[in-house]
Amino acid sequence: MSKVSPPTAPTVGFISLGCPKNLVDSEVMMGLLDRAGARLTGKPEEAEILVVNTCSFIDSAKQESVDTILEMARHKTEGRASKLIVAGCLVERYRDEIRKNIPEVDAVVGTGELESILEAAGVQQAPRPASPFNILTSVQAEVHLGQESLSGTHKAPAVRPTPARAEGDLREQQGRFTRDDWEGAAHMLPTYLYDETTPRLLATGKASAYIKIAEGCDHPCTFCVIPNLRGKFRSRRFESVVAEARSLVERGVQEITLIGQDTTCYGEDLGLKDGLALLLDELAKIEGLRWLRFLYAYPNRITGKLLETIAKHDNICKYLDVPLQHASASVLKSMKRGAGADIFLKTLDKVRAAVPGIALRTSFIVGFPGETAEDVKVLEDFVKAAKFDWLGVFTYSDEEGSGAFAYDGKVAKRTIESRKRKLMKLQQGISKEAKQQWVGRELVILAEGESEETPLLWEGRTQFHAPEIDGKVYINDFGDLEALEGGRFYRAEITEAHDYDLVARITSGPM
Template identity: 50%
Template sequence: YLYDEYTPRLRATDSHTAFIKIAEGCDRPCAFCSIPAMRGSFRSRRFGSIMQEAQHLADQGVREVVLIAQDSSRYGEDLGDIDGLAILIDELCKIEKLEWVRVMYTYPTHISDGFLKAVANNPKAVKYLDMPLQHASRNMLKAMKRGGTRESLERLIGRVRDAVPDITIRTTFIVGYPGETEEDFEELMKFVKNCRFDNVGVFTYSDEEGTPAFELGDKVDSEVAEDRRARLMSEQASISKSINEDKVGRVVDVMFEGVSDESELLWQGRLEGQAQEIDGLVLINDAPEDFLPMSGKLVKVKITEAHDYDLVGEIVDAKPMESRS
């Protein structure tokens, strides 16, 4: 089932952010995943349907739309559009009331030059790439039926950063996959250290009945898998903090969200490199006297402190920013 612009929706996000599903299903053969069996083959939603929903959301006060699918990077292929995602981004960025257009769940073999150009050239397209890689060891990528090698993934990361120099890259990895050796894990650690991703999620493998991975032997002990997850997350925390420290002193655009979840004495917002709920936040501890809190408003914030995942800053410009076009 693929909903359209007429399907009633109950939004679970803040009033200024909304998810738009652009496709359903997946044709990838990943050995650990049951989505193809559950959701069926990949099929794109009609272009006009997406545009109509995005315009309706913008008219309701939404300022950020987040495009989602099981495989967003293939959007439009089945509709005859070779670079459908790039075209969609270009058109969504023309909607006057929208400020940010974000894409989640891309696949490494389908990061086209057209997509990167659309992200680089549209001020409203956030400079952010969510691209689950799952592993970097050739052995593990083969076992997962993902393909590729550490070297090919490093070349891809280089191509992305060359095309969009200030891009934030988020990825996810699975540790403890059947057959993963300490050598495989160390290769993944080296890959993460070398690539210096902005944001990383790490999951321990868990059996899912009906998938090819479920039938594999040589299971990794759960304590070993959890130890690997903790080690990788610790390494990434150091990387993320180092990247955040480079932002101290800079004045950046932040989407204001309201009172902080951590303290009523703070406000919070997000940089374009921070996706809602899964990445860090900007905690705001000061603002000009004439600042009027308004959810979804873009404000200028000077970053004053850096932590592993969150930043702290003060609003330096309380005037509403003109819509980016």
């Protein structure tokens, strides 16, 4: 009798778009596929199954997602791929339209259906290994920053009740999470949360990793549809996060970035007071963890205890990202954010007094409906006074389903772009002056690899640079070393400063 050969494991190509939270979702789905025996490739032309994990935060992100899906569809119609799966936020918003308008798509997986990737790809679940974490090589995924599965958590109730915050329950009563007008959107909001036993393939190299400590959002911001896409705010168990962090460090990870839509709400649904501060304090004790940071901080939840914890531990990065969105009280009121320039300046003073030398980052939205020239002047004066280390500016995106979509007073696109350019030019001058103060300082630098511009330069970061989003440190002098190793830490002296980037020479290491 002839022996029947087992089916060959499929080769899966993964393209991840969008924010770090989306990247963690991709790592989880890749981990599930890897554990089930699938082989991962970063070359779409080699893949039998293609997965695009999409973003739909603003119009430009949605367009990038659609363009990428169509590009991958060509590998199915003209190449070797036999299946195309679309995952992520775009699925939550346009589930039926994706199926209808892109017939090459075989299956869709929403933000709360990550485990459905196995059924969508046609591979079977496998027993859990001793360690759920594996380091993903650069050739296995491309990161850009059919029928719906029945096994997703949209349809299956959670094993245990999902905790909730009073604020979230109130927002739900007020209709914050409604998706009634979204054709094809599931009625039940996503409830999924991965845990420390969930497999992940890390796409961030051997030294750094993200940990998602919470999912969803309860805030009422009128410019944003993320709560509709990802559901109500929910925290992971304290012990689960700590266990995951310990496992990652045991695997060689030395930098951990905690992420969530609002990490400063962490633990409120679990009955924890100052939950983020408690979590940071516990994680900072892990031996071998060199850098620990978190993204993002909601301004009215920056407590004294949180700042005290940041200042207390040397391995907690002296870095705070506070997306303020605007400084005009009238615009912030329309955004349902509250506060204004004066209150924000007092908050920043409190932060700087509690944590001397801390790097501060923020982001703003210009062109929000009803924004006037006077509102922009308030914002510009605030930027001059605040002197942020890092600053990003988004142009308002009129998102259907957001509260602001129905607002009158829409600002012309040309005016919005002009306001953005002016604000960034203002910040450029502030940044240039501030970066000059870095020259001569000796700092610890994480070397990340050769520069994309030239192999003669290496790129790295200090604790004052978050992954991907801030300026770079270019290393043009290796000191006494013949070569550098990516993912290792070195001491370096800053020798030059430009508008946003720095130049350094290695003085010692690796550490």
